[in-house]
Amino acid sequence: MxxxxxxxxxxxxxxxxxxxxxxxxxxxxxxxxxxxxxxxxxxxxxxxxxxxxxxxxxxxxxxxxxxxxxxxxxxxxxxxxxxVGVISRGYGGTGPFPALVLPDSPANVVGDEPCLIVQNTHVPMAVGSNRQQAIELLLKHHQLxxxxxxxxxxxxxxxxxxxxxxxxxxxxxxxxxxxxxxxxxxxxxxxxxxxxxxxxxxxxxxxxxxLQVGEPYLLNTNSDDLPAFDLKQKFHVVVGIGYPKRFYDSLNSIGVTNIQAHEFADHYAYELSDLQFEDAAPIITTEKDAVKIKKLLQQHAAQLQREIWVLPVEAxxxxxxxxxxxxxxxxxxxxxxxx
Structure with a gap:
């Protein structure tokens, strides 16, 4: 730790x-x-x-x-x-900044939260530590x-x-x-x-x-025969947010209690080894973490055969x-x- x-x-x-x-x-x-x-x-x-x-x-x-x-x-x-448009510092992103955030922007470039915001809303968004530059870039492309x-x-x-x-x-x-x-x-x-x-x-x-908990969905959906979500099975909980207990409470609210927690720092940049465990139990994670894990899944699909579930929440x-x-x-x- x-x-x-x-x-x-x-x-x-x-x-x-x-x-x-x-x-x-x-x-x-x-x-x-x-x-x-x-x-x-x-x-x-x-x-x-x-x-x-x-x-x-x-x-x-x-x-x-x-x-x-x-x-x-x-x-x-x-x-x-x-x-409406949105600006953010783009914490966790490598830039270069300022940068517009698009639905397919990589989380490691623009930050995980900006990716989540744009994927959910398609709102015009720009990121960068200099807020003035981010606003000017946003207004250059959009009337707001x-x-x-x-x-x-x-x-x-x-x-x-x-x-x-x-x-x-x-x-x-x-x-x-x-x-x-x-x-x-x-x-x-x-x-x-x-x-x-x-x-x-x-x-x-x-x-x-x-926060209202939504239906869990599978992040790796390449298979034609999608498995059903079994809340009674064991899950590896992969979580890298500011207050992990909130996610555990959300899991508990839908009946997921058999968990092994793997906590990481907020905005953590995941590596393949972080998602590999001794057993074959599925992973369940947050939407914020999922935008980063999805890239690993695309790059290392052969090494990530286990199910990776995402639990969405809505305010x-x-x-x-x-x-x-x-x-x-x-x-x-x-x-x-x-x-």
Missing amino acids: GLAQRIQEAWNKQSQWLVLLRPLSCLYGCGFQLNKQLYLSGLKKVYQAPVPVMVIGNITVGGSGKTPLLIQLVKYLQQHQVR DLIISDDGLQHWALARQLEWIVLDNNRGLGNQKLLPEGFLREPVSRLQKSTVIEHSAQPTSKMHMH VLSTACYTTLEHQLQQLNIHITKV
């Missing part, structure tokens, strides 16, 4: 030894605030895009359900005739009413008109300490300045979402989320077309 995974585990357990990292958290907090003030004061340049920008992010490290939320919002906006930034909540170089923060109640805020003593990127007070979406199956606020938003979005967009002179 690497250092990053050990710290992640300590965060989840709220281990006592994390207090030893408090001096580093103080340095992080001071550096973060200084950088933020440099942008707010105008000493550092802030890019104002020619179309409104909406940032969807979180104040925690690790998964919060942000990507499923973004995908659902994009689908909703597309259905209501809003010309709204740009959604996948993450980038703490990217102060990008001006934004709307901010939605996803707060996963299953994970909470941990010990409420900044990195690295805790898993907060910003103080808890940041939640008071943006629209907060509570990610919970038992929400306490009107603005909430939960289900409360009515208040859509009502609030419509109101916020009207303030920006972007109107939802009723269908």
Whole structure:
């Protein structure tokens, strides 16, 4: 287990030894605030895009359900005739950046989450650490009413008109300490300045979402005789996301309990050896991991004969989320077309 995974585990357990990292958290907090003030004061340049920008992010490290939320919002906006585009840092991709993301773009080039977003929505999307360059590339090829930034909540170089923060109640805020003593990127007070979406199956606020598990599907479908999904059999769970427990809970919700877990770092670049095990039990994984595993499957089909199943999830938003979005967009002179 690497250092990053050990710290992640300590965060989840709220281990006592994390207090030893408090001096580093103080340095992080001071550096973060200084950088933020440099942008707010105008000493550092802030890019104002020619179309409104909406940032969807979180104040925690690790998964919060942000990507499923973004995908659902994009689908909703597309259905209501809003010309929406998406930008992202393209974490895990090698570039070159900025780059447009197409349905057949390799995950190792543009990043796994951008691939997942475009494959699910076919939305115009550009990636790159320089958000201004990504936006300019996107607008060079598309006429848009709204740009959604996948993450980038703490990217102060990008001006934004709307901010939605996803707060996963299953994970909470941990010990409420900044990195690295805790898993907060910003103080808890940041939640008071943006629209907060509570990610919970038992929400306490009107603005909430939960993940609905879909039907598992087979990633390797070359055979004419496709096997049925047997939830009682043993599975090798291959997972490389920010908060693996959420995926285990999803598996448990459909009755998959006989599992052997193989956890990898978020955005992990899989190799063939990562998917080879002593027995012939099938693999089950997330859609985010599947966009990378699919490439390995295409390259090494002969060595990957075992079944590889994918468990999809979809964000289900409360009515208040859509009502609030419509109101916020009207303030920006972007109107939802009723269908």
